[in-house]
Amino acid sequence: xxxxxxxxxxxxxxxxxxxxxxxxxxxxxxxxxxxxxxxxxxxxxxxxxxx
Amino acid sequence: xxxxxxxxxxxxxxxxxxxxxxxxxxxxxxxxxxxxxxxxxxxxxxxxxxxxxxxxxxxxxxxxxxxxxxxxxxxxxxxxxxxxxxxxxxxxxxxxxxxxxxxxxxxxxxxxxxxxxxxxxxxxxxxxxxxxxxxxxxxxxxxxxxxxxxxxxxxxxxxxxxxxxxxxxxxxxxxxxxxxxxxxxxxxxxxxxxxxxxxxxxxxxxxxxxxxxxxxxxxxxxxxxxxxxxxxxxxxxxxxxxxxxxxxxxxxxxxxxxxxxxxxxxxxxxxxxxxxxxxxxxxxxxxxxxxxxxxxxxxxxxxxxxxxxxxxxxxxxxxxxxxxxxxxxxxxxxxxxxxxxxxxxxxxxxxxxxxxxxxxxxxxxxxxxxxxxxxxxxxxxxxxxxxxxxxxxxxxxxxxxxxxxxxxxxxxxxxxxxxxxxxxxxxxxxxxxxxxxxxxxxxxxxxxxxxxxxxxxxxxxxxxxxxxxxxxxxxxxxxxxxxxxxxxxxxxxxxxxxxxxxxxxxxxxxxxxxxxxxxxxxxxxxxxxxxxxxxxxxxxxxxxxxxxxxxxxxxxxxxxxxxxxxxxxxxxxxxxxxxxxxxxxxxxxxxxxxxxxxxxxxxxxxxxxxxxxxxxxxxxxxxxxxxxxxxxxxxxxxxxxxxxxxxxxxxxxxxxxxxxxxxxxxxxxxxxxxxxxxxxxxxxxxxxxxxxxxxxxxxxxxxxxxxxxxxxxxxxxxxxxxxxxxxxxxxxxxxxxxxxxxxxxxxxxxxxxxxxxxxxxxxxxxxxxxxxxxxxxxxxxxxxxxxxxxxxxxxxxxxxxxxxxxxxxxxxxxxxxxxxxxxxxxxxxxxxxxxxxxxxxxxxxxxxxxxxxxxxxxxxxxxxxxxxxxxxxxxxxxxxxxxxxxxxxxxxxxxxxxxxxxxxxxxxxxxxx
Numbered sequence: 005x006x007x008x009x010x011x012x013x014x015x016x017x018x019x020x021x022x023x024x025x026x027x028x029x030x031x032x033x034x035x036x037x038x039x040x041x042x043x044x045x046x047x048x049x050x051x052x053x054x055x
Numbered sequence: 056x057x058x059x060x061x062x063x064x065x066x067x068x069x070x071x072x073x074x075x076x077x078x079x080x081x082x083x084x085x086x087x088x089x090x091x092x093x094x095x096x097x098x099x100x101x102x103x104x105x106x107x108x109x110x111x112x113x114x115x116x117x118x119x120x121x122x123x124x125x126x127x128x129x130x131x132x133x134x135x136x137x138x139x140x141x142x143x144x145x146x147x148x149x150x151x152x153x154x155x156x157x158x159x160x161x162x163x164x165x166x167x168x169x170x171x172x173x174x175x176x177x178x179x180x181x182x183x184x185x186x187x188x189x190x191x192x193x194x195x196x197x198x199x200x201x202x203x204x205x206x207x208x209x210x211x212x213x214x215x216x217x218x219x220x221x222x223x224x225x226x227x228x229x230x231x232x233x234x235x236x237x238x239x240x241x242x243x244x245x246x247x248x249x250x251x252x253x254x255x256x257x258x259x260x261x262x263x264x265x266x267x268x269x270x271x272x273x274x275x276x277x278x279x280x281x282x283x284x285x286x287x288x289x290x291x292x293x294x295x296x297x298x299x300x301x302x303x304x305x306x307x308x309x310x311x312x313x314x315x316x317x318x319x320x321x322x323x324x325x326x327x328x329x330x331x332x333x334x335x336x337x338x339x340x341x342x343x344x345x346x347x348x349x350x351x352x353x354x355x356x357x358x359x360x361x362x363x364x365x366x367x368x369x370x371x372x373x374x375x376x377x378x379x380x381x382x383x384x385x386x387x388x389x390x391x392x393x394x395x396x397x398x399x400x401x402x403x404x405x406x407x408x409x410x411x412x413x414x415x416x417x418x419x420x421x422x423x424x425x426x427x428x429x430x431x432x433x434x435x436x437x438x439x440x441x442x443x444x445x446x447x448x449x450x451x452x453x454x455x456x457x458x459x460x461x462x463x464x465x466x467x468x469x470x471x472x473x474x475x476x477x478x479x480x481x482x483x484x485x486x487x488x489x490x491x492x493x494x495x496x497x498x499x500x501x502x503x504x505x506x507x508x509x510x511x512x513x514x515x516x517x518x519x520x521x522x523x524x525x526x527x528x529x530x531x532x533x534x535x536x537x538x539x540x541x542x543x544x545x546x547x548x549x550x551x552x553x554x555x556x557x558x559x560x561x562x563x564x565x566x567x568x569x570x571x572x573x574x575x576x577x578x579x580x581x582x583x584x585x586x587x588x589x590x591x592x593x594x595x596x597x598x599x600x601x602x603x604x605x606x607x608x609x610x611x612x613x614x615x616x617x618x619x620x621x622x623x624x625x626x627x628x629x630x631x632x633x634x635x636x637x638x639x640x641x642x643x644x645x646x647x648x649x650x651x652x653x654x655x656x657x658x659x660x661x662x663x664x665x666x667x668x669x670x671x672x673x674x675x676x677x678x679x680x681x682x683x684x685x686x687x688x689x690x691x692x693x694x695x696x697x698x699x700x701x702x703x704x705x706x707x708x709x710x711x712x713x714x715x716x717x718x719x720x721x722x723x724x725x726x727x728x729x730x731x732x733x734x735x736x737x738x739x740x741x742x743x744x745x746x747x748x749x750x751x752x753x754x755x756x757x758x759x760x761x762x763x764x765x766x767x768x769x770x771x772x773x774x775x776x777x778x779x780x781x782x783x784x785x786x787x788x789x790x791x792x793x794x795x796x797x798x799x800x801x802x803x804x805x806x807x808x809x810x811x812x813x814x815x816x817x818x819x820x821x822x823x824x825x826x827x828x829x830x831x832x833x834x835x836x837x838x839x840x841x842x843x844x845x846x847x848x849x850x851x852x853x854x855x856x857x858x859x860x861x862x863x864x865x866x867x868x869x870x871x872x873x874x875x876x877x878x879x880x881x882x883x884x885x886x887x888x889x890x891x892x893x894x895x896x897x898x899x900x901x902x903x904x905x906x907x908x909x910x911x912x913x914x915x916x917x918x919x920x921x922x923x924x925x926x927x928x929x930x931x932x933x934x935x936x937x938x939x940x941x942x943x944x945x946x947x948x949x950x951x952x953x954x955x956x957x958x959x960x961x962x963x964x965x966x967x968x
Contacts, residue, residue: 008337009337009344010340012315013315016312017312020308033230034303034307035303036303037233037303038232038233038299038300038303040230041156041232042299044156044157044159045293047079048079052434052436
């Protein structure tokens with residue numbers, strides 16, 4: 005049980021780190037939502053201000 | 056602003072404004088207002104329930120006359136009110152605000168939203184509270200609302216999937232923000248975990264059911280509360296600071312780690328229990344990983360706040376979230392440490408855990424939810440907002456919570472210390488009495504803080520237009536940089552398949568749900584099933600119908616929240632309560648009542664521990680028999696007095712007296728009479744070890760002839776000064792432990808005496824030998840309410856012996872006439888009394904072995920003339936001693952009085968070793 009948990013979590017972490025390290029485009033893609041969230045926030049604020 | 060900066064900002068504005076994102080989706084402000092209002096109403100009511108519950112620790116009789124306001128039912132409603140009423144409504148309000156922003160689509164339907172609102176509040180929270188108060192509940196932690204309410208909870212989660220998850224599925228976004236991941240994952244996971252955690256323990260008994268319950272206890276916090284609070288924090292921090300979070304990659308790593316490890320934590324609530332050790336250790340490892348995951352998540356949040364300390368101090372909603380983030384770090388690390396076996400063995404079941412859970416539910420979840428509500432409230436046009444009052448609310452809550460958590464943590468350590476010793480259980484209750492008072496007082500600023508929060512949303516200036524939080528220049532620069540790079544990434548990361556990110560989140564919920572139940576409940580359950588089949592006695596009887604009904608009442612009144620029914624494999628537990636609980640002992644427990652908290656002692660071996668009338672008196676009013684008990688009274692189970700239980704009272708009694716019966720009747724434990732010195736119990740005790748099967752000090756041991764050869768004989772000090780000191784110490788001990796039955800002057804007229812049969816001994820009406828007193832204190836008196844006190848230190852027992860001696864007033868020496876009557880008394884005694892009391896009056900006649908309480912040993916106890924006369928006249932109700940006034944003449948009885956008094960003369964002393 006312990007081995008299963010340790011191996012599974014380690015594998016997930018390793019895979020994520022590997023992808024992040026090997027593909028810069030992945031880094032760009034995975035960070036994109038934090039900007040789109042801000043864009044949306046700005047749109048809604050602007051919409052509220054217009055009202 | 057410099058010209059270059061203005062140019063840059065202007066260029067950024069153009070870039071952003073040229074985005075074609077379509078019309079703004081509508082936001083259901085009416086539903087937001089309704090859920091905010093419902094959340095605050097239920098919050099204040101739930102906190103009031105909590106304060107009443109806390110007050111009852113100091114004043115157990117407070118509002119204790121009616122079942123609707125008893126401790127157990129209020130406690131159920133406190134936690135369920137916080138969970139469903141407060142946090143549920145707060146999260147729903149936030150979903151209506153944030154889902155249209157994140158999905159760029161409105162929620163599915165306004166009408167569905169109002170239906171969900173009505174289901175959540177008028178089919179779950181309100182009827183849940185009423186049913187629990189009326190006595191219809193489920194005695195499972197975080198699952199106290201009855202099953203009929205649970206059906207509506209599941210319906211509500213299904214509605215949430217349509218209302219909030221469907222917009223994401225329809226939008227098919229390629230860039231799903233982390234808050235959306237948490238919202239989708241949390242809704243899906245809870246929708247699946249809730250029915251399993253609530254229903255399965257009703258169908259799967261005992262230890263196997265506990266494995267499922269443990270999962271839900273943790274899932275409720277880890278997969279309902281945490282994801283939604285995290286969604287708020289991830290949204291509110293960038294929305295307020297107007298800067299993107301530090302790393303979206305880290306936020307998703309945190310998401311996956313939390314969803315992977317949270318469900319695997321469940322069994323850490325049952326460390327050292329009968330659940331297979333592999334599952335326990337798996338949960339402990341997962342708890343350690345969870346701590347690491349939380350460090351990652353919190354680091355990301357704090358780095359997102361870098362350079363924004365001014366905003367944190369100025370913006371109260373953001374300050375609420377910041378406090379929540381810090382609390383999350385502390386409480387999660389605390390949780391990971393608590394799960395470790397060396398810590399868990401010490402602090403589990405204590406108030407430390409209650410402090411921990413308040414830090415989680417108030418410090419983390421409530422602070423973040425409050426921040427979320429305050430944030431969105433300012434952005435609803437036309438609302439009022441009083442910033443000064445909001446600021447006061449923050450400080451009252453922060454101070455109250457800090458005081459409460461500190462106080463409960465220390466109280467937990469104090470309790471743990473007493474439990475590790477051999478001191479009687481009630482000493483741990485006495486030791487934390489002042490901490491419970493402080494805890495109650497700390498609830499007042501918390502209540503005031505919540506009320507002020509509510510007030511701050513309905514007073515102050517009306518916001519004519521919503522606050523606009525234009526993206527800062529820094530963020531605009533970042534967005535432009537991102538726009539320039541993203542085309543390059545598009546070739547590798549096609550948005551076609553990435554648009555299914557929400558499906559992955561959906562799948563995560565389902566997948567981890569299945570994994571956690573397989574690993575921590577189904578597989579250990581199989582193992583337990585096989586073990587039970589192999590070990591359980593074939594003759595093990597089920598509960599009778601009356602005992603079953605008593606079990607339901609026991610659950611209804613919340614008894615399992617103060618009394619566990621699981622003896623852990625630990626020396627401290629075994630020494631106090633007996634051998635560790637084995638899975639087969641709980642094979643008929645639907646649902647399990649193991650409990651996760653001890654205010655009172657464990658009850659799993661209550662069979663034969665206390666007499667029937669002691670139990671009834673204790674249920675009617677615990678302080679009649681245990682002076683400093685904080686247990687609530689249950690007068691509604693009686694018709695006005697402890698000797699007149701209702702049918703329900705008798706059923707509870709039947710159930711309590713059945714606990715541990717199967718084990719005792721099956722002969723699993725060897726009743727070691729020679730237990731004056733208990734064998735050394737290893738730290739990690741196994742049920743099969745002989746040391747774990749010794750008789751615990753709370754179990755009465757039958758004596759022959761009124762005393763026990765195994766009990767040490769405690770002689771009071773011979774030095775006069777030392778004796779005075781012992782008597783003084785004994786008086787204090789007597790007042791604390793004995794006076795409720797024997798009366799403050801030892802005349803057997805304590806508050807409990809009216810309902811106890813046989814009556815407590817009048818200690819002034821006889822001269823007791825040291826052997827007799829030592830044996831009674833050591834073994835208790837079988838067949839009476841007198842328990843053994845051998846868990847007290849020897850010095851205390853000696854002081855009690857000294858004090859009881861001091862109660863006796865010596866009478867006149869026998870006259871010549873009395874000496875004559877001794878010769879006449881002998882044949883009378885032999886003819887009428889010796890069959891029980893023995894030829895020499897040593898209480899060892901042929902019939903003595905079958906009598907409980909045993910006949911008096913007159914060699915160890917010399918009654919006063921008045922007492923002996925009274926007994927011969929009236930007998931001793933509740934014992935085998937009949938009245939003799941119709942069989943013997945007054946002269947004969949007078950002769951017998953003198954004869955039995957002449958028998959006194961302690962036997963040869965034993966060492967007690």
